[in-house]
Amino acid sequence: MEADEKTSETTSVSTQVKPKKKRSRKKKALDLDKLADSLKDTISDFLGLNILGIPEELIKKIVREILDIVITSSSYKPSTDTILKRINRHLDIVRMIIAARMLEHMKDFTNEQLEFIVYYGGKMIIPELPRLYKILVKKKLFDLLDYLKYVWEKYGQPSPVKCPKCGFYSVMPDSTCFICGYTVTDEYLREELGFEEKFREYIKNASVAELQEIIDIGFVLVDKNNIYNPKYRPRKPGYYFPIYLRKRDILLISEEISRRKIKI
Ligand SMILES: [Zn+2]
Numbered sequence: 001m002e003a004d005e006k007t008s009e010t011t012s013v014s015t016q017v018k019p020k021k022k023r024s025r026k027k028k029a030l031d032l033d034k035l036a037d038s039l040k041d042t043i044s045d046f047l048g049l050n051i052l053g054i055p056e057e058l059i060k061k062i063v064r065e066i067l068d069i070v071i072t073s074s075s076y077k078p079s080t081d082t083i084l085k086r087i088n089r090h091l092d093i094v095r096m097i098i099a100a101r102m103l104e105h106m107k108d109f110t111n112e113q114l115e116f117i118v119y120y121g122g123k124m125i126i127p128e129l130p131r132l133y134k135i136l137v138k139k140k141l142f143d144l145l146d147y148l149k150y151v152w153e154k155y156g157q158p159s160p161v162k163c164p165k166c167g168f169y170s171v172m173p174d175s176t177c178f179i180c181g182y183t184v185t186d187e188y189l190r191e192e193l194g195f196e197e198k199f200r201e202y203i204k205n206a207s208v209a210e211l212q213e214i215i216d217i218g219f220v221l222v223d224k225n226n227i228y229n230p231k232y233r234p235r236k237p238g239y240y241f242p243i244y245l246r247k248r249d250i251l252l253i254s255e256e257i258s259r260r261k262i263k264i
Helices: 002-014 019-024 032-047 056-070 080-089 091-105 111-120 122-138 142-155 186-192 195-205 208-217 247-263
Strands: 219-222 241-244
Touching (some): 032 056, 056 080, 122 142, 186 241, 195 247, 208 219
């Protein structure tokens, strides 16, 4: 199907060999708004937008955005058939746009609309996930909530710390959950990050100077795998959780420092 389409497009261009004819066909910018108006019903039927119950105005907006993606040349208007074929070829992104725009512009949703948004929204609904989460909880749509976790883990930026309230891996370094807004305790963070064990390991390997520095700074940064002196945290992006040192931690450091001094 794709090959056919390409061939027919190429042929139609290459048949215009006569320079005169080419010149007479002046470059005329394609009016996508106008085109969206005329193709709105066809595209809406093709994608089932009216069955989904999307408001008329929003359908127009979505169709306009879809045309922007599938029409690559600004002067040449493809046939309706070609446009539909291209939409079919870009169905993943087209559905993502529909889902994202629905979530962005609509206030009340039917269960079917929510299903569409959650299953097809992909990476485009990530910024709106907290709102979507609230809607799904209110409607008790637990299957969709489970799928939403998968969406977050696949397309979002999952954190190493799971939120005890919503169950998403979305606790941020400031201790609050990106999805549900819950704040976890310092104790919880330490446990989830496996702080104790990592800290002992870190103390063993850090230099005396570095250990001394950490006592002065008062906290360390912890990610999924390691502990860092805040001064030397890696540049690569990721979640680095500040863990403030408690008396017990400082005691461990002091013991390690004096142990090494004895060895010398
Ligand atoms: Zn949460």
